Amino acid sequence: MDFNQVYQDLVNLNVGQVIKDEPMYKHTTLRVGGPCAIFINVNTQDGLIAALKYVNKHHLKSMVIGKGSNLLFSDGLYQGVIICLAEGFNYTHYNGCTVTAGAGVSMIKLAYQAANAGLSGFEFMSGIPGTIGGGVYMNAGAYKYDMASVVKSVKILNEKYQTVTLTNNQMEFGYRTSILQRNPRWVVLEVVFELSPSDPKFINEVIDKRKEKRMTTQPWNKPSAGSIFQNPSMAPAWKLIEDCDLRGREIGGAQVSLKHCNFIVNNGYASAKDIYDLIELVKEEVKKQHDIELHQEVKYVNWE
Ligand SMILES: Cc1cc2nc3c(=O)[nH]c(=O)nc-3n(C[C@H](O)[C@H](O)[C@H](O)COP(=O)(O)OP(=O)(O)OC[C@H]3O[C@@H](n4cnc5c(N)ncnc54)[C@H](O)[C@@H]3O)c2cc1C
16 A cells, blocks of 8 residues: 555544654663654544554554553554554543543643542542543552552444443453453543542642652653563562573673563663664563563554
């Protein structure tokens, strides 16, 4: 398919802001990744539907992303369309203890907003730099809480372009997983949460304490994707990696963080391939030395 034609068609369809050859390092927290042929910032549900219908009609590769905080794009050209839910999906409504948020809302911002409104439940997400859409897809979590603890229902656009609302139970949440991972064509549009009333001062104190802990135990000053591996049931991933003597191991500009072994950081000059190779090396070593298979939390995109 001629991407100049795709670009022109999508502009004519008025799907949102359409960009050609957009570097994906600008849209991922690892700050690596080659260009994608077409990048769209969609602002409305109609724009999203028009873009998806076009992409599917022409059998184009596509993906909806949030803040790219859990993605490792390859260095090569992504020959397809990346869709980002932009400002039009960045809204919140408060009604008592019920909070409704668009899929594009930042989890960190929402945690602080709810805290100041005297609503408790989002403290766990105050250090997770993704969107509500990406958070629900991943069932993001920390400190024994996750999206499943607070989600009441999720409004989704399904593969037939219909809007359906799934309850918490229907979302099939599990450790860093949800029904969305088994239905890659579904898009989260909006999420309704149920929180509990509490003193804003108390909630902010909890958030501040956790922030301080993250700052001292995680490499926040370098690009990363958070924890690279899920924790196996027998031991935390960082411990298995540490026991393999991999703390600080480097490939090119990628490094197993000196501060937290389950983080791989970009020292500023890493290629996506450096990071990929380091992830695979860690997996191999942990398998060899502990006979445990680590499963990466970060999602590989465009490596096939
Ligand atoms: C410094 C740092 C700390 C982190 N700490 C944590 C932590 O404590 N706990 C934790 O769980 N994670 C953590 N993460 C990882 C990451 O922030 C989460 O996985 C987050 O949920 C990803 O959200 P995102 O918007 O960036 O999604 P992206 O990375 O953009 O996408 C992730 C997946 O979600 C899908 N997706 C995104 N939006 C939608 C949508 N609207 N509809 C359907 N699918 C969608 C994408 O297609 C993709 O498959 C951390 C990351 C960093 C960089």
